[in-house]
Amino acid sequence: xxTTDYQTVSIVPKAHxxxxxxxxxxxxxxxxxxxxxxxxxxxxxxxxxxxxxxFQNADSSSYVGFKNYVTIxxxxxxxxxxxxxxxxxxxxxxxxxxxxLIVAVLVDKVRVxxxxxxxxxxxxxxxxxxxxxxxxxxxxxxPNGENQIGLLNAFLGLFKVQPQAWLINTSFNxxxxxxxxxxxxxxxxxxxxxxxxxxxxxxxIEAAKIDGASNLTLFWRITVPMVQPTLGVVATTMVINxxxxxxxxxxxxGGDYKTDVVAVEFYxxxxxxxxxxxxxxxxxxxLIVISPVMYINIRRLRAQEAEx
Amino acid sequence: xxxxRFDHVYKTFNKVExxxxxxxxxxxxxxxxxxxxxxxxxxxxxxxIAGLEEPTEGEIYIGDRVVNGVDPKDRDIAMVFQNYALYxxxxxxxxxxxxxxxxxxxxxxxxxxxxxxxxxxxLQPFLKRKPKELSGGQRQRVALGRxxxxxxxVFLMDEPLSNLDAKLRVATRAEIIKLHQRxxxxxxxxxxxxxxxxxxxxxIAVLNGGVIQQLGAPQELYDHPANIFVAxxxxxxxxxxxxxxxxxxVDGRTSVILEGIGKVEVPQxxxxxxxxAADRNLTFGIRPVHLEDVxxxxxxSNHGDIRSAIDASVDVVENLGNxxxxxxxxxGKNIVATLDPRAHVTAGxxxxxxxxxxQIHLFDTDTGEAIF
Numbered sequence: 269x270x271t272t273d274y275q276t277v278s279i280v281p282k283a284h285x286x287x288x289x290x291x292x293x294x295x296x297x298x299x300x301x302x303x304x305x306x307x308x309x310x311x312x313x314x315x316x317x318x319x320x321x322x323f324q325n326a327d328s329s330s331y332v333g334f335k336n337y338v339t340i341x342x343x344x345x346x347x348x349x350x351x352x353x354x355x356x357x358x359x360x361x362x363x364x365x366x367x368x369l370i371v372a373v374l375v376d377k378v379r380v381x382x383x384x385x386x387x388x389x390x391x392x393x394x395x396x397x398x399x400x401x402x403x404x405x406x407x408x409x410x411p412n413g414e415n416q417i418g419l420l421n422a423f424l425g426l427f428k429v430q431p432q433a434w435l436i437n438t439s440f441n442x443x444x445x446x447x448x449x450x451x452x453x454x455x456x457x458x459x460x461x462x463x464x465x466x467x468x469x470x471x472x473i474e475a476a477k478i479d480g481a482s483n484l485t486l487f488w489r490i491t492v493p494m495v496q497p498t499l500g501v502v503a504t505t506m507v508i509n510x511x512x513x514x515x516x517x518x519x520x521x522g523g524d525y526k527t528d529v530v531a532v533e534f535y536x537x538x539x540x541x542x543x544x545x546x547x548x549x550x551x552x553x554x555l556i557v558i559s560p561v562m563y564i565n566i567r568r569l570r571a572q573e574a575e576x
Numbered sequence: 577x578x579x580x581r582f583d584h585v586y587k588t589f590n591k592v593e594x595x596x597x598x599x600x601x602x603x604x605x606x607x608x609x610x611x612x613x614x615x616x617x618x619x620x621x622x623x624x625i626a627g628l629e630e631p632t633e634g635e636i637y638i639g640d641r642v643v644n645g646v647d648p649k650d651r652d653i654a655m656v657f658q659n660y661a662l663y664x665x666x667x668x669x670x671x672x673x674x675x676x677x678x679x680x681x682x683x684x685x686x687x688x689x690x691x692x693x694x695x696x697x698x699l700q701p702f703l704k705r706k707p708k709e710l711s712g713g714q715r716q717r718v719a720l721g722r723x724x725x726x727x728x729x730v731f732l733m734d735e736p737l738s739n740l741d742a743k744l745r746v747a748t749r750a751e752i753i754k755l756h757q758r759x760x761x762x763x764x765x766x767x768x769x770x771x772x773x774x775x776x777x778x779x780i781a782v783l784n785g786g787v788i789q790q791l792g793a794p795q796e797l798y799d800h801p802a803n804i805f806v807a808x809x810x811x812x813x814x815x816x817x818x819x820x821x822x823x824x825x826v827d828g829r830t831s832v833i834l835e836g837i838g839k840v841e842v843p844q845x846x847x848x849x850x851x852x853a854a855d856r857n858l859t860f861g862i863r864p865v866h867l868e869d870v871x872x873x874x875x876x877s878n879h880g881d882i883r884s885a886i887d888a889s890v891d892v893v894e895n896l897g898n899x900x901x902x903x904x905x906x907x908g909k910n911i912v913a914t915l916d917p918r919a920h921v922t923a924g925x926x927x928x929x930x931x932x933x934x935q936i937h938l939f940d941t942d943t944g945e946a947i948f
Contacts (some may be wrong), residue, residue, distance in 0.1 A: 317874035402901035474628050479722070480649040489674075493665040 278575055321548035324418070328544050335550035346533070353529045356449075356513055361506045363450040365499065368457025373491060385462065389455035396452065400519030403448045407434035407520075428527050438526045446529055448516050451563075457502050465491070465499035497572050504565040511558050531553055578602045578639035578652075578762055579727040580625055585634035586852040587786075594620050596786040598634075605758050607763045609777030611770055612809070617786040618766045620734050625764060627651050637792040638730060644701040649678075654723035655732040658739060661713045662722075668694075669703040672721045686725075696755070696945075712742045719750035720752070724759065731756075731763040736771065749775060767930050770810050774798070782806050803807040804859065804944040807937060811894030813901070814863050819941055821860035823850045829883070832860050832938060841933045850938060853947045864901075864912045869919035873930040884931040892920050904929075925937040 298494045325332045340346045371388060391399060408418030411429055416422040421431040433443040468491065476490045492499070514531035517523055521531040530550055538547035587595035595617040604606045610618040622627040624636055626646035635642050643651050662671050662925055669690055671908060676686045694700045697717040705939040707715055722730055732750060736752070737745045753776055756763055758943075759815045774794045782789040782797065782805070790802040794810075801807035807815045822833045823842070826853055830847040832840045842850045842861070888906035900915040904927070921927055938947040 306931045389863060468660065469661065471657040471659055472663060475628075475655065475657060475661040475722075476663070477628070477672070478653060479726075480656050480678035482649075485678060490663060494663075495664070556924070 274441050280353065291467045295351070298416055307319055318548045318551055322552045323350045324548075326541075326543040326545050331509060332439050332545065334403055337553075340553060342434045343526075347528055348526060349528045352442060352527060352570075353511065353513075354447060356510050356529060357507065358448050359443070360446050360453075360510045360513070362505060363446065363459045364453040365461075367450065367454045367501050368502065369461050369492075369499065370459045370493075371454070372462040373487060376462065385455075385459065388458055392451045392455050394452075396515040397519055399448065399452055400516050403516075404435070404520055407444060409433040409436070433528075435521050436525050441521065441525055441527055445520060448520070449510070449513065452516075453506065460502050461495060461498060464495040468494050497568060501512050501565060504561050504568070507559055508559050508565070511554060511561075579606075580730055580762060580764060583622070583635045583637065585621075585624065585631045585636060587617070587624065587629065588632045592763040595624075595785050598783075598786075598788055600788070600791060601783055602762060602764060602882050604762055605760050607753075607765065607776060608753045609765045609767060609773040609780045609781055610783060611767055611773035612789075614768055616783040618783050619734055620766075621783070622655075622734055622764060622766045625651075625730065625777055626653055626732055627654050631815075631875075635913050652729045653732055654726045654728035654730075656716075656719045656734065656736045658735040660719045660739075662709070662715060662718055664707055667704050667706060668699060668710070668721075669719050671718055672725050673709065674724050674764075675722065681804065689725045689727075690721070693724040696724065696758070712740055716740060716748060717751075720755070724755070727759075729762065731759075731761050733763065733765045736765075737767070737768055740771075741742050744874070752776065768773075771812060773845035774810065779808075781807060784809075799930075800946070801937065802946055804861070804939045804946075807861055807939070811863055813912045813914070815861050815937070816867075816909075816913075817861050817939075818860045818907065818909055818911070819857075820907075820936065821853040821858040823858065823938075827883070832858075832936065833861060834907065836885060837888075838884075838931070840886070840931045840936055841883040842936070842938075843934055846938075849948050853938070853940065857941035858947070859939045859941045861939060863929055863935065864914040866932040866935040867913040867915070867929045868932070869921065870928040871914055872916055878942075882928075882930055884933040884936075886929050886931060887926060888929060890923050893921050893923055894934045902927075 320330055321332060322336055323331055325335075340350070371384070378384075394402075405417075406419045407421075408416075409421055409431055410416055410418070416425050416431050418431075418434075420434065425431065430439075435441050471487065472494070473490065474487055481490065501535045511530055512531055513537065517527055517529055517532050518535065521527045523529070523536060527535075530553065533556070534547050534550040537543045537550065580600075582598050582600040582787040582887055585595060588592065594615075598617075598621065600608070608667075612618050615791050620629055620756055624631050625638070625643075627643065627646060631644060637643065638651055638653070662738060662865055663674065671688045672690045676689065681689075690703070694703055697720060698712070699717055699721055702710060702714060702718075707718065708861065710718065710746075716739070716830055719736070733752075737748055740748060765776060767771075774797075777791055777794055777911045779791060780797055781791045786806050789809075790806045797806060797810045801810060801815075804817065808817070808851060818834055818837065820835060822835070824833045826829060826833065826839055826841075829849055831843060832843045832850070834840070839902065840862075846912070867886075870885055875884065886906055888904035890904055891910075894901040894903075895917065899916065900917055900919055901923060902913045902919075904913060904919055905946060915921065939945065940947060
């Protein structure tokens with residue numbers, strides 16, 4: 269049916285109504301088809317394939333049931349991976365969103381606002397691999413007594429502080445990695461929260477001041493609740509990001525020294541140990557954990573749009 | 577209870593002076609209206625009382641205390657904003673209770689005060705709602721309620737009615753007047769609407785260009801405007817001005833002579849002032865309601881012969897039922913007259929207008945100052 273036919277049909281009343289509706293549905297499928305086909309090839313098919321792989325052994329020659337999943341939740345190395353991911357989830361999200369909020373509020377309507385914002389946002393412009401390399405140099409460690417080339421140890425040396433193996437010492441190497449991530453993502457959180465702050469009407473702030481609010485009260489009882497929807501979206505975005513964290517760790521420690529996380533372990537299982545079964549199970553685990561957060565995020569965005 | 581005093585206050589923003597040497601004494605329990613066109617500095621004055629702006633020079637007193645540099649929260653003031661400024665994430669109850677909670681009032685007292693205010697403003701059914709579930713008028717009442725519960729010494733209102741539709745504005749205007757009578761607090765009210773100013777204020781301060789033009793009771797401003805600006809700003813429709821007026825003697829009486837338009841006798845008490853100003857550039861002023869169709873006045877007969885009249889040609893006649901709003905041209909100037917509906921006026925015709933000479937005004941054209 270061509271467009272011309274369609275128009276002819278539409279000006280003929282009752283008799284062809286059914287045919288017209290039928291035509292509309294048909295056309296709707298035609299328009300949606302390219303997207304659906306791409307979705308099937310690149311998303312649904314790999315997903316099903318991965319699920320199937322996760323129930324098979326290392327070389328995908330036989331089905332092993334839930335064995336791979338049992339391994340994830342019982343093997344000490346795997347448990348370490350999950351524990352690290354949880355640490356990342358809590359700390360990295362809190363730090364990026366928290367610092368982003370604090371900085372956004374502190375520089376709001378200050379003369380140096382744009383300078384501070386740009387400075388904090390710049391790390392976003394650097395590739396994460398490059399950032400990882402930069403921070404490896406910052407954390408670089410030479411044994412005590414030798415020249416410290418690493419920026420951090422050299423700086424601490426000025427105050428006669430013992431040099432530390434930041435990326436190797438298991439009592440704080442995860443924190444050192446989280447610090448890098450925070451450095452990269454705080455600017456992103458800040459910029460989005462800052463935009464939300466600009467949306468708070470000035471007179472509401474003034475009304476609160478007259479009502480007797482101190483700066484701290486203003487922050488907790490007016491500012492935070494009023495940007496809360498944005499904080500929600502930023503936080504869930506960060507949660508999704510952190511759950512998938514890979515690049516920083518892969519570049520800086522490769523997952524060694526008890527810094528391994530799910531995504532890095534997935535990569536290692538797949539490409540280094542060729543254990544397709546366990547790698548797929550890890551991927552599915554990530555998907556299952558991230559999906560609800562993604563769902564919440566989408567719902568929040570929709571609710572925000574509905575309010576506009 | 578407190579008075580508010582401006583003592584030679586100046587305010588400059590980025591080298592632009594928006595308030596120039598303002599001194600006002602707002603008496604205790606008084607309702608003072610600051611009125612003027614946009615950008616005249618009236619809101620800045622209000623914000624300086626609130627502590628949201630600091631004067632560049634001069635002092636502001638609330639009660640006996642100089643409040644320069646005092647935080648808004650420590651000034652014991654309440655303020656109602658043009659856009660309501662409600663806290664969107666709080667219920668109506670919490671919006672009103674917020675200020676009391678921050679001041680650590682006991683819970684039962686907060687509840688009592690909020691409920692009392694809600695009753696005065698008819699807000700009881702809405703206490704659990706959020707602001708976005710309310711209409712504009714209801715929101716404005718919440719903003720009023722939030723100010724009332726504080727029982728502050730001074731009430732500040734920044735164009736609180738300008739976002740309401742015409743009908744609601746008139747109703748809320750009356751509510752605010754009643755409210756003032758009831759709570760007996762010093763109120764400073766900012767508006768650009770001269771009708772609001774006239775109807776609400778005990779006294780009105782007319783501002784223009786950051787300078788007080790006149791401060792006085794509404795009737796005083798209407799009857800005796802200090803200058804052309806006040807004369808033109810207060811009263812609706814606005815006063816008619818006819819420049820090029822001369823003072824001379826006609827039939828032995830001091831008169832204002834309007835070349836080619838007509839002549840108006842000067843009231844005896846002003847004769848001396850009029851003659852003293854005879855050599856200046858003068859502008860004649862008359863309000864539309866003080867003009868009338870000559871025929872109607874003669875018919876009333878007690879005026880005898882008409883000694884004060886002007887001639888004009890009629891452009892447009894608007895019949896409002898109780899009066900005629902007539903737009904005329906005289907001596908190349910457009911003027912307006914509010915006439916009795918029995919007046920014989922038709923667009924395109926000439927008309928002779930009687931001028932109530934007791935109500936005339938004369939201004940110095942160059943300085944704008946009133947001569948009488």
